Amino acid sequence: MFCCIFALALVGCNEPKKKPSNNVFNNQNPEVCDNLIDDDGDGTIDCADLDCLGVGNCGNQNNNNINNNNNTQHMFTLRGKVWGPGADNASMLDVNRIPVPQALVAAYSYEPPDPTPLPGGLCNQCVDVPNGVIHAFSDTDGSFELFLYPNTNYWLVVQKGEFRRVTQYTAGGLDEVEDLEPAAGLPRNPATTLPNRFNPNLKQWIPKILVVEGTYEQMDLLFESMGFDYGVEIVVVSDSSASGIFNDMNQLRQYNLIVTTCGDDASYLTTATARANLRQYVYEGGKLYVDDFSYDFAEQPFPEFLNFMADGSTCGMGTSAPGTVGDCNNWSSYSPMGTPGDPYLDAWLGIINPGGTIELLAAWDIIHSMNPGLQGECEDDMDPNCVDGNYIGPPKVWMYGDWSGYTHNPVTVSWNYYCGKVLYTVYHTHSGSGGTGWDYALILQEKIMMYLIMEIQTCTDPVIVE
Known part of the structure; x- marks a missing residue:
């Protein structure tokens, strides 16, 4: 379930770097969780791999968003597409709704900091996605897929450059799947649509x-x-x-x-x-x-x-x-x-x-x-x-x-x-x-x-x- 969230403080936040391991599929080899090798070929190693959730010293922290074919941990799957500004408005012509590739979609387990306001935030420096944050970068058609912990509250960040929207989201049950895409021709989901207004109180930035x-x-x-x-x-x-x-x-x-x-x-x-x-x-x-x-x-x-x-x-x-x-x-x-x-x-x-x-x-x-x-x-x-x-x-x-x-x-x-x-x-x-x-x-x-x-x-x- 989505709802808008409010914040008072303005603190630093730069745009995460794109990772080459996003949106790829693993091979069929199992991941060994303590050998410093990417055994299953998904671009992540040991505890960073979704296969290693809860295994040995890996605990429950993981930042991999890969569609992993060997997962032993049951998760909730969230799917959708990122759309350009205005796509969530019923008045927009459907031909003007454009998908947004290589947008960050990240599920924070905590409320992420707001972007630094100008003039201090003029340099949008690339940074790594924080360790433990489940994330993906949208494909050419705007599509993404995240594997989330079931029945868990998240702050869902959708961002392309300075366009950024943050929405609270509660993951569904074990092995359930939710697709945020509506039927063709309908307004797109606001949570996955880049904003067209600057309103930090509603967690929207342009x-x-x-x-x-x-x-x-x-x-x-x-x-x-x-x-x-x-x-x-x-x-x-x-x-x-x-x-x-x-x-x-x-x-x-x-x-x-x-x-x-x-x-x-x-x-x-x-x-x-x-x-x-x-x-x-x-x-x-x-x-x-x-x-x-x-x-x-x-x-x-x-x-x-x-x-x-x-x-x-x-x-x-x-x-x-x-x-x-x-x-x-x-x-x-x-x-x-x-x-x-x-x-x-x-x-x-x-x-x-x-x-x-x-x-x-x-x-x-x-x-x-x-x-x-x-x-x-x-x-x-x-x-x-x-x-x-x-x-x-x-x-x-x-x-x-x-x-x-x-x-x-x-x-x-x-x-x-x-x-x-x-x-x-x-x-x-x-x-x-x-x-x-x-x-x-x-x-x-x-x-x-x-x-x-x-x-x-x-x-x-x-x-x-x-």
């Missing part, structure tokens, strides 16, 4: 988001179709009037994520203060999502990573940013056919867009080339990108595009900079037609954008780039 709107794009339809309070909880400011924010580090630190939309009126970005502040903001853990004509929000503080093609000429070459915003804008639109450069994004698109093509509407700017740049510190001397303790690498490509004159050209890329991340994409939301609020049907590239927003604000290690 990233603090600033949208810097350019002349050519707004994002109200995207966010409102998922139930976000656009213009209130999601702060919106025009690019031409945001100079005070970008010239003040204390204001920047109030946001986990800054989204900049298509426009080129942010002339203040060429100042040394704004450039340095943006670079420092990302260094400390801030995330930048930059699209199309607003490229200067990425190029001015990080000129070393990307070069552009503007109306037939190269632009932004070298390690010095252009002296004027908008210099690298390409004033000819194109709609590339996309090919995912990330295997997890590719698999996810296979679920929400099975067998379909990926047409990315109304892109303008063109990435000419990518260059390696400093992304953090490293310790692996065998990695060719690890140079004298510094990780020097090119951007990661999330999506390639094909269009007239271009084949397999990067159209969505990102890079780390210590604890933060920067993502740049040449296409924007390009809102479809018809409907507002809950009645607006997201087009494919808007769903991709929401996927990427959730991905780039997941945890990073502020020192070691993995």
